[in-house]
Amino acid sequence: MISVADLLTNNRIPGNYFTTDAYVRSDLELGLLENRRGDRLLALPETLIQAIYSGLDRETGQATRLVMFNCGRWWGKNFYTRFREELTDYYGQALADMTMAEFLQCFGQCWVTHGWGRFKMDQTYHNRGFLVIETVNSPFASQAPKGDRPVCFFEAGILSSFFSQLTGRELHCIQTACESLGSECNYFVLGLAKRLQPAEALVEQQMPHTKIMETLCA
């Protein structure tokens, strides 16, 4: 027999924590953006994103990717800590106790609300040891200078450290398709660095995402 009263905790039914209208708050007079817990949010103007790319390119050239990837890793590390804290507070259960479905729903909404575009996880290659993440409308892809290889180094770094902490294994992340190259979405492949290694060269050769996955799983 189901007791409806027992389904409620403190008479609350947690809903969508990251829903945009409730999550982002602003104080016009102070010019502040905050999230619903009162933590400061930072707005990145498009000009700044463009300037980060061009400034780094001028200062460090080829190393831009690595610098941005490592910044992303640092960002992702803190992002994971905050994400975990906020969800644990709100839903009253540990991240580890959430079902995969609930986790993905929260993470996807979080990604949207932070203005990073739409997020989807593809678990087709899960049993081969790879997780594929698909994003659309990346602000980084749209503001980066057009080149001949994927440019979402920040996001790759964020995803790599976020999922490393989530899974407790050191995961690397490589972007295999990019909106800046005319792709419909961005693909990021997560896996152990050693197993992802061959993908670097294949991305360089501009091999399509599905072909890269076939090669990695072969």
Added chain:
Amino acid sequence: MHPQLEAIFDEAESRYLKQDELQLLSQYVDSLPIRLNVYRTLRDRELEVMQPVADQLQAQLPNEKIENLERALKTAMLTLRYCAMGLLLNDQSFAQNRLISWLGGTMRLYNVQSINTVLYRLVHQYLSQVLSPQELNLLTPYLTLAETLMHEQSLEATSIQ
């Protein structure tokens, strides 16, 4: 707030409201007592409505896993709370946005259409015992919206699979 009312206040920034604009506002104000009433009833008698729904649901779907039934019930209660808030604000888009952004995703992940069909029939049935026909009429568009939304999402889920 109702998008139409919000627009009126925005537009009338430096002038008096026109007759038809005031009319719209007073219509909303006139409807507030009943809206508040429905809201109070839903809030205070939630368990009274949902417990028999749960019992009936379990009786009618004896082979369904308890876990799935519980999830569907919880979702229905959340939906009802969003509908109540939407009704109070006279704003269907409030309920719609909350439902799409949250339930949309979970509907896609758990295919619960068969449970929901039975569940929402029961919710209607038991709500009609605590709300007057007029009150129920006011709430129905919100519930229908939620049902349609869930139905669409689960169709999408089936076509993806």
